[in-house]
Amino acid sequence: MFLTFDDGPHPEFTPPVLDLLRTHGATATFFLIGERIDRYPELVRRIVADGHALGNHSWSHPRMRDLPLPQQLVEIERTDEALSRYDGNRTHPFRPPCGVLPANLLLHFARIGRTVAFWSYDSHDYQQLPAPTLFAQMRADPPRDGDTVLMHDDTGATVQLLAELLPQWRDEGFELRAMPAGRG
Known part of the structure; x- marks a missing residue:
């Protein structure tokens, strides 16, 4: 299972996400927002030092369809x-x-051969629902081996979800890792 986190780094929530990943021997890909990279460089350094991969989530998280190419x-x-x-x-x-x-x-x-990194499983953690609600939804329809799981490292609900899910996923035999390296 490939773990991914969007919208960080976040000074309050990214550190506990990283702590949980380390505790459970998991790696992930962090799709970071550019303006947050400059605001929280120490978090980006920690993400890389902890063995995680970096992904591009745009500079300012705009509605891309509203912008000219x-x-x-x-x-x-x-x-x-x-x-x-x-x-x-x-x-x-x-x-x-x-x-x-x-x-x-x-x-x-497509013309330049650049990788677009989508997901196959959505945790819905961006909906600002309480962690128990999200956990129940994910237990009713869990990710499968090989899924790329979409999560966000800018909410406390994600930290709570990971505290429950990471040991469960490990016990179920999932290898929790970053997305395979591809052409950027």
């Missing part, structure tokens, strides 16, 4: 530049904000 590319390129200061990679897998990838950006990525 040149502005979309600035959002992505600016974030890649910020991320590369931490992991040395020139480009990173891109996950569009809210999962909305405009056709013009999709065609551009």
Whole structure:
């Protein structure tokens, strides 16, 4: 199972997420917002030092479909530049904000062979529901081996979910890891 976290880094919630991942021997891919990278560089350094992968979630988390292609590319390129200061990679897998990838950006990525990183399992932790509600939903329809799980490291509910789910997933035999490296 591939673990992914969007919308960070967050000064309150990313550290406990990282602590839980370390405790349970899990790695993840963190799709970071560029302007937060500059605001919380120590968290980005810790993400990389702890063995996690970095992904691009745009500079300011805009509605990409509302931007012309040149502005979309600035959002992505600016974030890649910020991320590369931490992991040395020139480009990173891109996950569009809210999962909305405009056709013009999709065609551009197809032309240049750039990776778009979606998910196959949505935890719905961004809905601001209480952790017990989210946990019940996930138990009723759990992720499967090989799924890419979408979570967010900017909410306390995610921390509570992980505290319950990581040991459960380990007990069920899941290998919890970052997405495979691909072309950014």
